[in-house]
Amino acid sequence: MSRVLITGAAGFIGSHTADQLLASGVEVVGVDNFRTGSKSNLRGAEANARFSFYEEDVAAAGALDALVEKNRLTAIIHLAALVSVQESMDDPALNHRLNVDATHxxxxxxxxxxxxxxxxxxxxxxxxxxxxxxxxxETPKRPISPYGGAKLASEGLLLGHGAAYGFTVRCQRYFNVFGPRQDPASPYSGVISIFDQRYRDGRGVTIFGDGRQTRDFISVHDVARANVIAATRDGLTSGIANICTGRSTSLLDVAAVFARHYPDVPAPIHGDPRHGDIVHSLGKATVAQREMGFEATVAVADGLAELIESG
Ligand code: UD2
Structure with missing residues (x-):
């Protein structure tokens, strides 16, 4: 029997990961301090007898150790983090505590x-x-934010520990994740969650620039499944894999899907390009396929339709 601890279990990706693990019969121990996660995300998990939950800050020395000691675990999925790139730039010390110390x-x-x-x-x-x-x-790693730097440092910390002390580490480099439960609250939230909220509210959206910028948008359901595979599949060895679809979608295409669902909402307006914006971001998904047998299956249009029709 597998028993998996998820840090950040009440978050966007964490709660979907918990749901999928529970659905596959695994025992799940969730940990979250509700800094950015929310209790409502755990509604499904908490109805399951195989789910237990601790409200703890995993960046506090000793907190996680006590939990891991108490629960006989087959795996830890470490998702708890300071998730906003902008916040990491505003408060690099907090970024270090939540995104590096916690990993240690x-x-x-x-x-x-x-x-x-x-x-x-x-x-x-x-x-x-x-x-x-x-x-x-193999693409060169040149992070341009404290957030990106901390993620890279954390990969190194975990892989080094795993190699030295004999446990398997899977580092999952998520691309642009979208889907239900993503928090739209900040202007730096993922664009799809912002668009979803604004269309729901009957307000039009602003596209920064001409909208021809592209991203590798991946459904949270696919990301959660990649986490389940990484945590539970027999025979995996340590490694790093992009978790992406390998397909690019422009912002204009995303906005068009919303516009079709909400014909009465005003058309998008175009603003200045966002400072520091990347034009194109696309991942290659071949390592995840080769090493974990993982392939994204949710088409962006279907994921958007599900999001629009949810809750
Ligand atoms: C993500 C990170 C960002 C940085 C970058 C590095 C998030 C939310 N953002 O940015 O901080 O790490 O990756 O690759 O994780 N947009 C609009 N209108 C809006 C909001 C966004 O047009 O109301 C545009 C935005 O200018 C960008 C695109 O949508 O061109 C995607 O924005 P995003 O913040 O969702 O994701 P990204 O990849 O730019």
Whole structure:
């Protein structure tokens, strides 16, 4: 029987990961301090007898160690983080505490209590700006924010610990994740969650620039499934993989889907391009396919339709 601890279980990706693990019969131990996660995301999980939950700050020394000691775990999925790139630039010390110190505590807890597998939420932000057509894992890592730097450092901390002390580490470099439960509150929230909220409210959206910029948008359901595979599939070895679709979608295409669903909402307006914006970001998904048998299956149009029709 697998028992998996998820840090950040009440978050966007964490709660979907918990739901999928529970659906596949796994016992799930959730941890969150509700800094950015929310109780309502756990509604489904909490109805399941195989789910237990602790309200703790995993960046507080000793907190995670006690939990890992108490629960006999087969894996830890470490998703708790300071998730806003902008916030990491405003408060680099907080970024370090939540995105580097916390990772060290995860690595140490795994070592001290013999947890055989750690899955880590890394990010395409480790690559920074790049002019390659499609980013693979060998693309140079040149982070351009404290957030991206911390994600890259965390990969190193975990992989080093795993190699030294004999546990498996899977670093998952998520691209632009979207879907239900993503928080639209900040102007730096993912664009799809902002568009979804504004269309629901009957307000038009602003497209920064001409809208021809493209992203590799991946459904949270696919990302959660990649986490489930990384945490539970037998025979995996340590490694790093992009978690992306390998397909690009322009912002104009995204806006067009919303416009079709909301014919009465005013058309998008165009504003100045956002400072520092990347024009094209696209991942290559081949390593995840080869090493984990993972392939994204949700088409962006279908994921958007599901989001629009949800809750
Ligand atoms: C993500 C990160 C960003 C940085 C970057 C590095 C998030 C939310 N953002 O930015 O901080 O790490 O990756 O690759 O994780 N847009 C609009 N209208 C809006 C909001 C956004 O046009 O109301 C545009 C935005 O200018 C950009 C595109 O939508 O061109 C996607 O924006 P995003 O913030 O969702 O994602 P990204 O990849 O730019």
């Amino acid at each position: 505590y995860v690595a140490e807890a795994a070592r001290r209590h013999g947890v055989q597998r750690v899955v880590f939420a890394s990010s395409a932000a480790v690559y920074g700006e790049t002019d390659v057509g499609a980013i693979d894992e």
